[in-house]
Amino acid sequence: MASVWSPLPPHWEEAIDPRTGKKYFIDHKRQTTTWVDPRTTSVGTTPVRTAPKELPYGWEMVQDKDYGTIFINHIERKIQAEDPS
Structure with missing residues (x-):
């Protein structure tokens, strides 16, 4: 297992959720996107989201240029990084 002080794998970026x-x-x-550091698991070599799932009613998946994949709950007016499926 790689140290969290080692560089991120190619094509990865670390970000901070401004809300939390x-x-x-x-x-x-x-x-x-994932909360799991790709340097500490095999997430860097295994897709986090392997196939599109049907989102619950009122949800939308958006590709944001700054935050990557985010999920919008239009009913509760909330945004999150975790897939609600």
Whole structure:
């Protein structure tokens, strides 16, 4: 297992959720996001989201240029990085 002080794998970026202050990771190659550091797991070599799932009623998946994949709950007017499926 790699150290969290080692560089991120190619095509990965570290970001901070401005709402919660929580660190997350963006895989620009697969256009996905995850809370799991790709340096500490096999997430860097395995797709986080392997197939599109049907989102619950009122939800939308958006590809944001700054934050990667985000999910919008139009009913509760909330945004999150985790897939609600």
